[in-house]
Amino acid sequence: xxxxxxIAILSALAEEQEGLLECMTDVQRxxxxxxxxxxxxxxxxxxxxxxxxxxxxxxxxxxxxxxAHFGVQQLVFTGVAGGVGAGVQVGDVVVGSQYVQHxxxxxxxFPRYEIPLTGRAVWDADAxxxxxxxxxxxxxxxxxxxxxxxxxxxxxxIASGDRFVSSAAEVAALLAGMRAVGFHPMAVxxxxxxxxxxxxxxxxxxxxxxxxxxxxxxSAHVDFPRFVQETxxxxxxxxxxxxxxxxxxx
Ligand code: ADE
Numbered sequence: 001x002x003x004x005x006x007i008a009i010l011s012a013l014a015e016e017q018e019g020l021l022e023c024m025t026d027v028q029r030x031x032x033x034x035x036x037x038x039x040x041x042x043x044x045x046x047x048x049x050x051x052x053x054x055x056x057x058x059x060x061x062x063x064x065x066x067x068a069h070f071g072v073q074q075l076v077f078t079g080v081a082g083g084v085g086a087g088v089q090v091g092d093v094v095v096g097s098q099y100v101q102h103x104x105x106x107x108x109x110f111p112r113y114e115i116p117l118t119g120r121a122v123w124d125a126d127a128x129x130x131x132x133x134x135x136x137x138x139x140x141x142x143x144x145x146x147x148x149x150x151x152x153x154x155x156x157x158i159a160s161g162d163r164f165v166s167s168a169a170e171v172a173a174l175l176a177g178m179r180a181v182g183f184h185p186m187a188v189x190x191x192x193x194x195x196x197x198x199x200x201x202x203x204x205x206x207x208x209x210x211x212x213x214x215x216x217x218x219s220a221h222v223d224f225p226r227f228v229q230e231t232x233x234x235x236x237x238x239x240x241x242x243x244x245x246x247x248x249x250x
Contacts, residue, residue, distance in 0.1 A: 005073035006039065006046040007247065008066040009240055010059075012079030012191060015228055017049055019237035024049070033065045043244040048072055052079070052191050055162050056101065059191035063198040074129060075199055076243065077192060077208035078236040080228060082216030084171050085156065085186030089212060090223060091149020093235065094186045095133045096158035096208045099123045099193035102174055102185070103161035112181060115197065122157070122183075123196035126205030130155070133207045136243035144235060151235070158208060159185035160193035164224075165216040188216050211235045 011017040020042060021027070027040040038049040048070045052059040066072045083089060099122065106116045113121040125133075137153045144151035159178065165171060165188045178185055192208040199206035211232055214223035 004046055005071055006048045007244070008070070008072035008075040009042070009047055009049050010052050010062065010066065010075060010077045010195065011049070011236065012052050012054070012077070012189075013228055013232055014051060015233040016078055016236035017051055019233045020049055020240055023237070023241065032069055033061060035062060035065065037066070037070060039070070043241060043248060045244045045248050047244070052077065052195070055190050056160060056194035060194040060198050063195045067198070067202045067204050073204060075195065075204055075206045076129065076133070076240065077195055077206070078240060079189060079191065079208070079210055080213035080224070080232050081158065081187035081189035081210035082165050082214050082220055083186070083212040084175060084188055084216050085154065085184065088154055088186050089150070089152070090214060090227065091231065092152040092154060092212045093137050093239070094154045094156065094158060094210045094212060095130060095137060096192055096210065097125050097130055097155050098157045099125075099196040099208070100157060100159050100178075100183055100185070101161060101193045102159040102178065102188065103163065112177070113183070123193060123200050125196070125207040129205050129207035132243055132246045133209050136239050136246055137209070140238040140242050143238060149231070154186050156186040157183060158192045158210060159183070159188050160191055161188065162190060164190070164220070166218065166220040168217045171216050187212060209239055
């Protein structure tokens with residue numbers, strides 16, 4: 001019998017990966033494309049853990065390697081993001097149901113945000129992974145709810161681009177551009193839409209979970225490192241382990 005294909009857990013931050021690595025069994029370290037991949041089991045489920053690296057190109061390369069070289073058949077991304085939707089606060093979790101590249105602009109040749117020659121700007125999460133990710137967040141929410149953060153779950157559009165968004169003026173401009181074409185992002189980050197596009201091209205189900213580390217405003221550069229250090233790893237570990245439990249009991 002062929003063993004079940006592994007699930008990729010792609011983390012944006014080393015802090016997030018460390019907690020998961022500690023829980024892994026049958027661990028094998030593999031270097032490929034200049035990156036370290038950890039193959040093994042989490043909650044009994046075959047997994048490959050990798051760091052996405054930062055930015056759309058780096059993350060797309062990592063995702064491609066996971067699919068083409070390691071044969072993963074589902075991909076779950078965990079990381080942090082800047083909250084830009086109304087009511088999306090630091091410590092909340094945004095599960096991306098859709099992904100768009102906010103810095104894609106080949107106009108006037110193609111409509112703003114559209115990826116040239118694809119006819120589309122928005123990529124969808126896999127419906128089943130999306131439902132499981134949301135359920136996992138709901139289940140661990142009481143444990144994450146510390147009094148400081150409420151770990152409120154949001155589901156919606158995530159906008160990715162090769163910028164750390166760090167001023168209220170930049171957020172206002174980004175949202176105005178997106179609203180003009182009917183997009184209402186809840187969070188900004190630097191990888192998700194690129195990985196979503198790779199997964200769509202390969203037919204690999206994908207979802208991204210993003211814990212909100214900052215509001216992408218003028219204090220984002222202070223809030224981001226503090227949150228990453230103190231909280232992001234706790235969230236990632238709790239949510240991913242719960243999600244793997246849900247996947248293995250399907
Ligand atoms: N990831 C976390 N916070 C972010 C921000 N403000 N901009 C882009 N990516 C982020």
